[in-house]
Amino acid sequence: FRAAAGTGGRREKPHFSPRALIGSGEREAPPLLQGAPGDGRARVSPPRASLRLPFCVPVWALTPCCPPAAAPAPAPPPARHLFSDPAEIEALRRDLLAWYDKCKRDLPWRTRAATEPDADRRAYAVWVSEIMLQQTQVATVIDYYNRWMQKWPTLQALAQASLEEVNELWAGLGYYSRGKRLQEAARKVVSELAGQMPRTAEDLQKLLPGVGQYTAGAIASISYGQATGVVDGNVIRVLCRLRCIGADSSSPAVIDWLWDMANALVDRSRPGDFNQALMELGATVCVPKAPLCGECPVKQHCRARLRVEKELAFASQKLFGKATPVPDVEDCAGGCPLCPPAAEPWDSSLGVTNFPRKAAKKQPRVARTATCVLERRGCHGDHEYLIVQRPSSGLLAGLWEFPSLPLAQDLQEEKQKEALADHLQAWMGQPVVAGDLQLIGEVVHIFSHIHQTYVVYSLSLDRDVTLDPASSPSRWVTEEEFHASAVSTAMKKVLGPPRAFPPLPPSSCVPERASVPGSPCSRGDPWGL
16 A cells, blocks of 8 residues: 555644634633643642633733643654664664665666666656556556556656547556546646656655655655655555554554654665665565565564564473563553554464554445447448447546446346436437347456446447437447557456357448547548547
């Protein structure tokens, strides 16, 4: 999960406002009139009843001569959760970088970062990889990254591309708004920053839309050598295990502590390599389940592993009747902000995978959608399918899909057909008989927050249709063109393998492409846009 939370530990300046004192008939004297705790002055506050003031007292009379004392900062966590020994920090850096130099994966974005002499092109190459890698596996990203960099090797090239081209290349990678935001930011760099990427993590985050704290830190450390840490899902897991951090790792307070820790650990001479090494460790060794602790280059620094070893030693001694208490493995005293909550104690069966811990994941919303695959036979005998473009905002913004309609839950098949037929009729401008819709089946697709079921119908046309020009953009495509278009993985599931739908009835050849009066298709545009 590559998202930064919290406010970086910033605290608002203490502020005292007389407005708070005039909200009710019973007005209390400001705190400083009573003596602030610990300020050395005698506390002389009278009984509460004597603090009532008449309404005629002017507001200025209630204003204190100086602001109240700021609330005390929370106590830092115990040392067992921190890296406080400079010698240990230096050893951890050395061990981790030595392992990374020997074992790192050969990835295209790393090669570009290491060999590209131009700072802006180097930062752009890292930026693209970091956006693509958000919530997406490395193996999936490699091919997309190579095709992207081949097509748009510079910020300027990406800025000149159309959103349709970006969506087409991004299709299947998921989280489609990432590509759109990446292009918007590239256009801003070209038009407002003279084509030069910001040179610090702070400026990257401030000036580029869609660039958060993690992405900014990754670009700045890898491309420019800025000594700043990064915190993503892999880093969270590694740090939580290294220091037995069992509090909810998605909470803003814990995220702030992890950022402080990452910034303290990052190697000053090789910050980019160190950050990549930490992420590489989490991706290949310190994995969520069944971690390879024996192969970990920093296992001697891992408090979670130390706890497991001590418990194993205690169990062995107990087996031979020589058991002694296990020292220094219990959680901290109550109130530690980084220990597991009392209701979720250490589970010996989980070992180091006790860490990290997250709040229960919210169940995805359940949705059902009727989708109609409108099919015809083109002039060349190929099956062609009608696709329409989604709105420019919201889920799957700007992508193409088969004509679709959200359904109410538990709607019977006949009612589904009637609703879909009405939708198609309003869109096509001619009657559609519900009985002509053939139910093909259901396709389930899981988005990050939606459990989506597509109820798939097909309708074979033996005549041309005049599409409503006021409706969404649409076009007829062959199966090959469909897969080359900016369609989601869900729509590819809906289409399924070749000849998954009933064959079309014999018919005379219909005009090629859509038949919107006055549309570009009548002037030779093969896409009908």
